[in-house]
Amino acid sequence: GAGVSQSPSNKVTEKGKDVELRCDPISGHTALYWYRQSLGQGLEFLIYFQGNSAPDKSGLPSDRFSAERTGGSVSTLTIQRTQQEDSAVYLCASSATNEQFFGPGTRLTVL
Amino acid sequence: AQSVTQPDIHITVSEGASLELRCNYSYGATPYLFWYVQSPGQGLQLLLKYFSGDTLVQGIKGFEAEFKRSQSSFNLRKPSVHWSDAAEYFCAVGKQAGTALIFGKGTTLSVSS
Numbered sequence: 001g002a003g004v005s006q007s008p009s010n011k012v013t014e015k016g017k018d019v020e021l022r023c024d025p026i027s028g029h030t031a032l033y034w035y036r037q038s039l040g041q042g043l044e045f046l047i048y049f050q051g052n053s054a055p056d057k058s059g060l061p062s063d064r065f066s067a068e069r070t071g072g073s074v075s076t077l078t079i080q081r082t083q084q085e086d087s088a089v090y091l092c093a094s095s096a097t098n099e100q101f102f103g104p105g106t107r108l109t110v111l
Numbered sequence: 112a113q114s115v116t117q118p119d120i121h122i123t124v125s126e127g128a129s130l131e132l133r134c135n136y137s138y139g140a141t142p143y144l145f146w147y148v149q150s151p152g153q154g155l156q157l158l159l160k161y162f163s164g165d166t167l168v169q170g171i172k173g174f175e176a177e178f179k180r181s182q183s184s185f186n187l188r189k190p191s192v193h194w195s196d197a198a199e200y201f202c203a204v205g206k207q208a209g210t211a212l213i214f215g216k217g218t219t220l221s222v223s224s
Contacts, residue, residue, distance in 0.1 A: 004154075031209055043201060043214035056211065091154065098143065098162065098209055102155040 002026065004103035006092050012109045013082055021077045021106045025094030032075050033100060034067055038088035046090075049075065082110045113138045115204050117215035124192050125223050132187040132218050134202030143205040144185040145212065146176055150198045158200075161185065172196070197222045 005024045013019050025032050034046040045059040049069045060066070064082075069075040079086055087110045093100040114137040124130050136142055143162050147155040159170025166178040176187045185202060199219050203212040 033211055035212075035214075042216040043203075045211040045213070048211045050209065059211065093155075095209060098205075099157055099160065100212065101157075102147075104154045 004092055004094050004101055006090075006103040006106050008106060009104065010107045010109075012111065014111050015084060016081055018078065018080045019082055019108065021079075021090050021108070023075045023077070023092030023094075023103060025073065025075070025092070026096075026101055027073075029094035029096045029101075030072070031095045031100075032069055033093040033095075034075070034077050035091045035093065036088045037091055037105070041088075043091070046077070079108075082108075084110050086110050113142070113204055113206065113213045115202050115213055115215035117200075117202055117218050119218045120216070121219045121221070123221040123223055126194050127191050130187075130189045130192045130196070130220070132200050132202075132220070134185045134187065134215060135183050136185065136202075136204045137183065138204060138206070140206075141180070143207060144176075144178060145203040145205070146170065146174070146185075146187050147201045147203060147214075148172075148198050149201065149217075155201065158187070192220075192222055194222045194224065196220060 007022045030051045032049045037043045047067045048056040064080045067077045089105040089107050091105045093102045116135045145160045146158040158174045159168050161168050161178045169175050199217045201217045202215040205212050
């Protein structure tokens with residue numbers, strides 16, 4: 001079956017612009033996670049959605065970052081007023097039980 | 112707070128030789144432990160996981176890992192490395208099933224011929 005998909009695969013933007021990154025989880029998976037992978041920081045948790053519960057936003061680095069999940073499926077991560085330090089690969093994962101399946105990521109470059 | 116340490120940033124192993132990648136975690140209770148592999152330009156693939164029970168767990172691609180509570184370790188092993196195993200390996204810990212994972216910084220494995 002289809003895995004987790006993310007779009008776009010690559011995004012280049014200018015400092016100060018807003019960006020939206022999309023994640024399509026595996027059908028039927030109730031949990032969805034966003035992580036960020038950068039050279040200096042490794043893999044960092046950003047935000048976690050589980051069903052209809054309030055999301056765990058404890059990993060978001062600043063109020064410029066937000067995410068929503070519509071209809072319990074697709075999720076969008078929004079970064080406002082991008083900064084150069086936001087350059088990273090943004091990974092999405094989904095799970096039904098205790099195994100997280102990761103998407104290929106979106107490589108964000110902020111010039 | 113939970114944390115994961117992978118002491119080796121980069122390891123080079125000859126093809127056919129054995130491999131052990133180290134992982135130490137910090138967590139008060141029995142954690143959920145995972146090893147993932149990431150090939151260049153690819154997403155993360157789960158190699159194996161430990162939740163409870165037998166402390167030696169088998170995974171895909173011939174990998175295994177052993178949970179040692181006394182050492183707070185979950186080292187990954189493979190008896191004979193293949194060139195296709197060259198990749199970056201991440202150890203991760205979760206507080207419970209379905210929660211966000213805390214990842215180590217990763218170990219890059221190079222395989223020499």
